[in-house]
Amino acid sequence: MMRNSAVAEDREFLEGLEREDLIFLIRKIKNYKNISVDELRDLLRQDEKEIQIPSFIFVKELGALEIIVKYLKEDLKLNFHKIAVTLNRDDRTVWATYHHSLKKLRSRFMYKKSEITIPVSIIRNRELSVLENIVKYLKEELGMKYHEIAELLNRDDRTIWTTYHRVKEKKV
Secondary structure (H helix, E strand, C coil): CHHHHHHHHHHHHHHCCCHHHHHHHHHHHHHHCCCCHHHHHHHHCCCCCCCEEEHHHCCCCCCHHHHHHHHHHHHCCCCHHHHHHHHCCCHHHHHHHHHHHHHHCCCCCCCCCCCCEEEHHHHHCCCCCHHHHHHHHHHHHCCCCHHHHHHHHCCCHHHHHHHHHHHHHHCC
């Protein structure tokens, strides 16, 4: 019941805004979150195109799936079902993954400039783990070196090497 009243309040607030108010709010959000105009434009167009996962969200404290679910839930405001469909996972898995991520890392991701993004569609492949899919994409599609991938994903070089060699063994 509380959720419905909050949604109604948000709707009333947004409907009452004039164009100038919206511009003011967008500028405030842009400055507060330190988001570039291009990043803001990308956020506004996220429904029009495939979701891209920014590389800055990869932190040591969380596993790859936990990171992505947390980002989709908290930053893109997707519900658990939409995340599950997007990632080709069960709703219950997504819910549990999100709640496990909160136990490990309660804070939100710190926004930084992200030159490299990862299309969420690569994670849908269930023949590989989430990390295997990401490493394969960065190595084969973007031609990155193991060390570059390790730095980008905040992982050890040996973890990336091992992960990529598992991918090659699976011949996917």
